[in-house]
Amino acid sequence: MRAGGSRSKAMATLFRGGSVLNPGLEDRVVEADVLVEDSRVAGVRSGLHAGDDFDVVDCEGLLLLPGFVQTHVHVCQTLWRNLSDDLPLMEWLRGWTWPMEAAHDADSMRASARLGFAELLLSGTTTVNDMGSVRHTDVIVEEARTMGIRGQFARVLMDDHDGPKALLDDPDAAVKESLALADHFHDPSAGTRIALAPRFAVSSSLRLLELVAAAAEDRNLMVHTHCAETKEEVRLTEGRFGMRPIALFQALGLMNENLLMAHCVHTSPTEHESIAVGGASVLHCPTTNLKLGSGTAPIMDMMKAGVRVSLGADGAACNNNLSMFREARTASLLQKGLHGPDCLPAWDVLRMATMDGATALGMGDEIGTIEAGKFADIVVLDPHRCCSVPFDDPAGAIVYSMGPSNVLHVMVGGRMVVRDGLLITADVEEVMTEAQEASLRLRKRAGL
């Protein structure tokens, strides 16, 4: 499985002869070569010259797409995929996810992250916004770097809930730990970021949320949380804080461009106005919302109000798959089913899956399109598969027909991480075997 290792060390790569797709630009399709030097795109135009020591990738008949940006995942939950189906959110959290997170040790966290990143890279995701657990976030960041995926990472914060004691934070110590992670890992210029992540209002004290708001402002860090995922969550938030989640975040001074709110299934047009005015982002996770019976987020209304909506697969334990192809298609199909077949056409949903995700994470100048100067985060797709032939409009083909089997090469920051469909930054067989074994041990520790 470790193919192409030597090639991946080349300092310059030339992707020759493909169609370059940029859902986030006006010129969405150009036939061009793409030159990558070190970690960044050096040029996008026809007839680029390859030096002797260049790695030349023949892209004749292939599509180059900016890497997918998933703005809401939990790679710490990959180990309980296929173990916790057919449950509503709170039962799923209390019955599986909290006990399993509480039982995580560094080894199981490593196995969980590695499996998640392997699946994400092999299906074309190059950047994630990940919410971890209360411990071992450092392990997640290390594995992201080893396997070559870009991301923003966060230690989850939860200090007021009826879950396992091992997940019960002291608010001051927990925020301090998050800031220590930021001291160690936060490096926007290298594409690794640390966020603050109160799980949701329902597991937070007011003091925790206030500490988060102060630290986020003080350090210019993003805040990654769940918001209005279920009716029950909204009701519990109202019971605890006397207001709905959106009003709460607004009252705390959090409603700004640094706020990343996953789900927002149960929000109103008035709330969408507040989100848009504040500049916060909604992280849409359509599969999870269906699977946990939460409903479908009103994203057409949000977008009409000017809210930035991006996409995420959420955790493998509630999806149960991490492919962006699936999320993009599900997002588009749901809106068509609800509001008509011309809603959320393929180019729009591809922009959500790339550029809008980059903008949400404050990385719009660095990733999200294939342009000179940006990080070289590039997915090469082969449309020549039974599921996607005949081939005409590339966006429609990607969203409605393709899947991970169409992913041929993946580059992150100039480093080739998938080549000819094979992961080259980890041994996939080893990753899967370790994950299967770690899952069994974790389950035993959790008593499940």
Next chain:
Amino acid sequence: MRAGGSRSKAMATLFRGGSVLNPGLEDRVVEADVLVEDSRVAGVRSGLHAGDDFDVVDCEGLLLLPGFVQTHVHVCQTLWRNLSDDLPLMEWLRGWTWPMEAAHDADSMRASARLGFAELLLSGTTTVNDMGSVRHTDVIVEEARTMGIRGQFARVLMDDHDGPKALLDDPDAAVKESLALADHFHDPSAGTRIALAPRFAVSSSLRLLELVAAAAEDRNLMVHTHCAETKEEVRLTEGRFGMRPIALFQALGLMNENLLMAHCVHTSPTEHESIAVGGASVLHCPTTNLKLGSGTAPIMDMMKAGVRVSLGADGAACNNNLSMFREARTASLLQKGLHGPDCLPAWDVLRMATMDGATALGMGDEIGTIEAGKFADIVVLDPHRCCSVPFDDPAGAIVYSMGPSNVLHVMVGGRMVVRDGLLITADVEEVMTEAQEASLRLRKRAGL
């Protein structure tokens, strides 16, 4: 791509050491060997002995599932995949599907069918209920036999519509042609069947529907049609016949076990009672219904009323993919999103995708489960993929996590058609190239 040709000729095959899944039986999971002699399963039990000339397939750690049964597809439409997105049904029919069907010649029909069957087999579908066009149904049946997929096939019937003249049938001649196809191909004992297929009420005269009803009863043939797919279709049917589609089919004497109605998105609880009492089947196509903006069929209410619901991907031109994994997952997720997370759990939707489809097609005694005496229609799945590890409940893993990349081997009627993920009854590269070229020519002929 033509691997394992000689092996596929073995008269006996032993699948050794896998987990045999039968969503349609009480014993849903048994660890057993499966012996296949000629076209049928000879035994399902542990410790079966392999003769010297047996093809022994090592299934240690693998899952054996009855082949998927798709009860509503149109392989004649595969050539305009990715060409007709974001349109409502009637615009899609008038703007693309009718002109393209009208322009089909035998060669383009052959290319379309071959591409569709290749994708279907590679993703584990072993039986289809296919609705063709007004011409070249014989080509579809021939290619199904060549490529090794089982099915029920039908010449579409449409004698009263504003579509292309080339699709305007004379009702008597058209039904006569369908019966000639039945004379030639209908052979339930070999697993090939012919049905009668008035496209939908909106493109039919009363005379055509009456001829179909009489011929179906006379020859004991099934009737395959579209029903209540959109509100507009229901309205147009009421305008033409003075009643809604379900009442119309009932008035014609068609509401019995031989009636296969695709979609039924806009039907009422009272209509579900009628369908259940009559014993007709609903063919649920959730992706198409979303993509064309038709809505979501009320299948929970149908099933509560006792209606048999099975699944189909519909055509590649309105889906745009033919994988049953996708339909099964979408069906389950939609009902969870609408009615709660415990709706349509994985085993139930897998039964819809196998045994319920077999029963709908009147083939419940021949296919739908892996049992001694039935045709050997078997899919071998490898759960050891990044997207489906860790692995625990097999049904959940198949429905929520897996996709075509998990399909390792496929057998239809004792004939191995996919081995180690490769199609062995056709050259896939050739199939794709021919389809791409035929699509361009067809489009030119249709002036699109």
